[in-house]
Amino acid sequence: HIQAVLFDLDGVITDTAEYHYLAWKKLADELQVPFDRHFNEALKGLSRMDSLKKILENARPEPSFSKEKLSELADRKNEYYKELIRQISPADLLPGIHNLLEDIKERGIKTALASASKNAMFVIDRLGVASFFDEIVDAARIQHGKPDPEIFLTGARKLDADPAFCIGIEDAEAGIQAIKAAGMFAVGVGTPENMKQADFLVEGTQDLDFEKIESAFLLKNK
Numbered sequence: 001h002i003q004a005v006l007f008d009l010d011g012v013i014t015d016t017a018e019y020h021y022l023a024w025k026k027l028a029d030e031l032q033v034p035f036d037r038h039f040n041e042a043l044k045g046l047s048r049m050d051s052l053k054k055i056l057e058n059a060r061p062e063p064s065f066s067k068e069k070l071s072e073l074a075d076r077k078n079e080y081y082k083e084l085i086r087q088i089s090p091a092d093l094l095p096g097i098h099n100l101l102e103d104i105k106e107r108g109i110k111t112a113l114a115s116a117s118k119n120a121m122f123v124i125d126r127l128g129v130a131s132f133f134d135e136i137v138d139a140a141r142i143q144h145g146k147p148d149p150e151i152f153l154t155g156a157r158k159l160d161a162d163p164a165f166c167i168g169i170e171d172a173e174a175g176i177q178a179i180k181a182a183g184m185f186a187v188g189v190g191t192p193e194n195m196k197q198a199d200f201l202v203e204g205t206q207d208l209d210f211e212k213i214e215s216a217f218l219l220k221n222k
């Protein structure tokens with residue numbers, strides 16, 4: 001049976017994926033490099049610096065910045081982002097998430113937050129759901145970002161759970177790849193073209209029904 005559920009944060013628990021987009025957009029406009037929602041899909045789940053590098057690589061000619069400049073730009077984006085998340089409240093939980101967390105808790109199944117965001121703790125606190133998580137993986141201690149499985153494997157290890165009996169929930173292609181590379185069952189929130197490797201796919205968080213996820217998991221592991 002299922003031992004643990006590992007959650008992505010941005011775009012799964014709350015719509016901060018939109019705020020990340022807006023903050024990057026503001027920075028990209030200032031730098032006069034192209035950036036749009038379509039390109040943003042490829043950034044979802046990536047660390048702050050990996051995201052910045054991808055945006056710059058996409059520009060023609062590709063700007064070449066010193067390490068110091070890169071870190072200043074990443075900090076600037078983070079300041080824009082922090083401004084946007086200041087007002088987050090429990091009303092910003094995405095539909096179905098509170099129920100899902102309760103259903104999981106009631107069954108005695110463990111949960112971890114596996115977000116690449118260094119702002120994760122702040123967001124989870126503002127949303128009022130910190131107590132639902134048995135473990136929150138510290139993004140600052142992760143060496144290899146998604147699609148590497150490290151963050152999901154770290155979460156499972158902290159929970160003392162076998163990855164083969166873990167579920168990961170993600171809205172990003174890089175995240176789904178990380179879950180699969182960790183040997184877990186991947187639940188995707190989004191459209192099929194961004195979630196090719198997902199074991200179970202829903203269009204929106206309102207469709208994240210624990211019993212349905214469990215049935216799909218059991219069917220796959222029969």
Ligand code: G6P
Nearest residue numbers: 010020045047048116117118119
């Ligand atoms: C999540 C988001 C990414 C974001 C990353 C780092 O993975 O999906 O869009 O770049 O976290 O977030 P941070 O808050 O540390 O800049």
Ligand code: MG
Nearest residue numbers: 008010011171
């Ligand atoms: Mg996400």
